[in-house]
Amino acid sequence: MSGPAYLGLRALVKSYDGVKNAVDGIDVEIARGEFVTFLGPSGSGKTTTLLMIAGFEDPTAGDIMLEGQSIVRVKPYRRNIGMVFQNYALFPHMTVAKNVGFPLRMRGIEASEATRRVEDALDLVGLRDFSSRHPRALSGGQQQRVALARALVFQPDVLLLDEPLGALDKNLREQMQVEIKRIQREVGITAIYVTHDQTEAMTMSDRIAVFNDGRIEQLDTPLAVYRRPTTRFVGGFVGDSNFLDGRIASAREGRVRIEGLGEVRVPAGATAADGAAVAVLVRPEDIVRADGAARMSLDNRFEFVVRGIVNYGDTVMVMGETGGLGLRIRMPGRAVGTLAEGERIGIGWRAEDGRVLAG
Amino acid sequence: MARPDVRAWLLVGPATLFIFLLFVAPLGEMLWRSVGGADFTLKHYETFFSTPLYIRVLGHTFWTAFVVTLICLLLGYPVAFVIARYGGKLGGLLLLVVAMSMWTSFLVRAYAWMVILGNRGPVVALLNALGDPNPKVLFTTFAATIGLVHLLLPYMVMAIYAVMARIDPAHLRAAASLGATPGSAFRHVYLPLSLPGVVNGCVLVFIICLGFYVTPVLLGGPQDHLIAGLIGEQIEELLNWGLAAAMSMVLLVATLGVLAIYNAVVGLDKLWG
Numbered sequence: 254m255s256g257p258a259y260l261g262l263r264a265l266v267k268s269y270d271g272v273k274n275a276v277d278g279i280d281v282e283i284a285r286g287e288f289v290t291f292l293g294p295s296g297s298g299k300t301t302t303l304l305m306i307a308g309f310e311d312p313t314a315g316d317i318m319l320e321g322q323s324i325v326r327v328k329p330y331r332r333n334i335g336m337v338f339q340n341y342a343l344f345p346h347m348t349v350a351k352n353v354g355f356p357l358r359m360r361g362i363e364a365s366e367a368t369r370r371v372e373d374a375l376d377l378v379g380l381r382d383f384s385s386r387h388p389r390a391l392s393g394g395q396q397q398r399v400a401l402a403r404a405l406v407f408q409p410d411v412l413l414l415d416e417p418l419g420a421l422d423k424n425l426r427e428q429m430q431v432e433i434k435r436i437q438r439e440v441g442i443t444a445i446y447v448t449h450d451q452t453e454a455m456t457m458s459d460r461i462a463v464f465n466d467g468r469i470e471q472l473d474t475p476l477a478v479y480r481r482p483t484t485r486f487v488g489g490f491v492g493d494s495n496f497l498d499g500r501i502a503s504a505r506e507g508r509v510r511i512e513g514l515g516e517v518r519v520p521a522g523a524t525a526a527d528g529a530a531v532a533v534l535v536r537p538e539d540i541v542r543a544d545g546a547a548r549m550s551l552d553n554r555f556e557f558v559v560r561g562i563v564n565y566g567d568t569v570m571v572m573g574e575t576g577g578l579g580l581r582i583r584m585p586g587r588a589v590g591t592l593a594e595g596e597r598i599g600i601g602w603r604a605e606d607g608r609v610l611a612g
Numbered sequence: 613m614a615r616p617d618v619r620a621w622l623l624v625g626p627a628t629l630f631i632f633l634l635f636v637a638p639l640g641e642m643l644w645r646s647v648g649g650a651d652f653t654l655k656h657y658e659t660f661f662s663t664p665l666y667i668r669v670l671g672h673t674f675w676t677a678f679v680v681t682l683i684c685l686l687l688g689y690p691v692a693f694v695i696a697r698y699g700g701k702l703g704g705l706l707l708l709v710v711a712m713s714m715w716t717s718f719l720v721r722a723y724a725w726m727v728i729l730g731n732r733g734p735v736v737a738l739l740n741a742l743g744d745p746n747p748k749v750l751f752t753t754f755a756a757t758i759g760l761v762h763l764l765l766p767y768m769v770m771a772i773y774a775v776m777a778r779i780d781p782a783h784l785r786a787a788a789s790l791g792a793t794p795g796s797a798f799r800h801v802y803l804p805l806s807l808p809g810v811v812n813g814c815v816l817v818f819i820i821c822l823g824f825y826v827t828p829v830l831l832g833g834p835q836d837h838l839i840a841g842l843i844g845e846q847i848e849e850l851l852n853w854g855l856a857a858a859m860s861m862v863l864l865v866a867t868l869g870v871l872a873i874y875n876a877v878v879g880l881d882k883l884w885g
Binding site for chain 2: 307308309328329330331332333334335336338339340342343344345346355356358359360403404407413
């Protein structure tokens with residue numbers, strides 16, 4: 254974290270039925286100006302947590318601190334937190350300018366000042382010429398920008414975004430990721446972004462909080478979450494992965510015994526005791542094809558039978574098996590050559606590309 | 613939208629035939645009679661427009677329709693709001709109650725009001741106990757208005773509810789997150805979004821009320837007769853078909869006038885939600 258905590262969630266719990274906790278003890282400290290993504294599958298508690306920050310849900314226990322002050326008892330309309338909703342929630346009976354001016358009107362800001370700020374906000378999202386249109390006359394991406402302008406125009410302390418790109422098609426989604434990130438940096442606002450899309454989380458965030466079952470499994474930078482997942486769930490949810498189940502043969506020497514495969518080398522000084530049940534995570538792109546002499550530089554070398562090939566153009570996912578275990582290998586598109594189903598090839602990976610997780 | 617072809621006409625054929633034979637044709641005959649048939653005359657219309665009583669009844673009909681619509685709106689809007697906003701068991705129950713009163717015959721309901729408001733009814737008994745020895749409740753404008761409101765309230769609730777049910781709750785959250793108190797959010801967001809339902813409900817109730825016959829006759833006094841009652845009287849008691857037909861045409865034109873205004877402002881296709 255780059256600065257002192259600006260927004261803090263302390264042991265936050267939400268239960269709707271008094272039996273199961275939808276949010277089960279969330280602790281996060283967010284610095285001013287930071288972009289944090291809540292990433293997780295549906296029902297993992299990420300949206301509920303966001304709604305508690307916005308004030309639309311009351312926490313069952315725990316506290317929410319903004320600049321050292323608890324805001325749990327503050328009504329949503331007094332929190333000064335901007336929010337972009339999943340389906341934008343633009344007011345259909347108001348023009349773009351009226352929509353963006355709404356929060357200023359609610360704050361009794363004088364008309365000429367409000368007009369100026371609405372224009373600035375529309376400039377920021379590149380929609381100045383659309384101010385007299387109604388939302389229904391705009392495309393999905395434009396509506397999204399209006400929603401963003403409306404959530405920023407009153408200079409909120411925090412910006413919340415609830416799966417804001419879910420309704421857009423793929424190209425527009427990528428464009429808006431860049432756009433949202435640019436605007437967030439330009440304004441310097443603290444932002445929390447909720448999504449189940451790991452690509453969005455990877456490309457936009459300063460840090461990612463991976464939610465599962467009401468808890469945060471890991472909170473770290475995108476690269477760390479991808480390269481050094483701390484749980485099997487995180488490893489499986491973020492990015493493609495191979496899990497090899499086995500037991501630690503020697504933690505000190507970095508050897509894990511995999512059922513059906515034999516021993517694989519992992520970084521020495523692993524986290525669990527000898528004999529403990531673990532899973533070794535190997536990313537498909539870390540496994541390389543290596544026949545003959547090239548094999549010798551790899552710590553783990555196996556024979557692999559090709560069972561299926563999925564071509565993505567830039568890369569190819571090769572599915573097959575090694576010693577009865579299913580394995581996925583990602584190769585550069587041009588490296589595949591004449592690879593055919595049923596073919597036996599040599600593969601391998603380096604010890605440091607294997608990550609030992611609790612099994 | 614696809615262009616209607618032969619199959620489309622076949623689908624609407626039976627209903628079109630039914631309406632033509634039993635509605636358009638009789639209506640044409642009424643129009644025919646109102647101008648004296650083959651001996652063309654406008655004397656029935658002259659009689660209508662030159663008789664103060666008839667003009668008064670027409671005015672009273674519009675006034676009653678206006679008052680009933682207003683009361684239905686004031687009573688119906690909050691009910692529709694609760695059903696749409698809170699839903700669940702309470703909403704379902706309220707919706708059932710509203711629908712049930714729509715399913716009960718209006719004649720039965722008019723007689724029920726006669727019992728409730730009549731001389732042996734609870735209302736009179738209560739007023740007696742409060743010191744009014746001889747209250748006049750039944751056969752008054754008050755009774756007629758209550759009866760009409762009771763009959764037409766479900767239409768108002770349904771029309772408003774149909775629009776409210778489609779208002780995305782995210783709009784209210786958005787308003788709150790932007791700094792609107794619950795009152796402001798209602799005034800600036802919810803109310804304008806529910807307005808189409810209000811207009812629909814008002815037009816529906818107003819138009820049904822314009823042509824209402826039985827309830828004011830049964831519950832109101834002679835001064836509460838609406839124009840439909842007057843038409844019935846002309847036919848049943850005076851066999852004055854010409855004048856009755858002319859009155860019907862006036863009522864029809866008035867109703868179409870209201871619909872025309874609605875169509876110009878909102879669009880007729882929106883009337884049923």
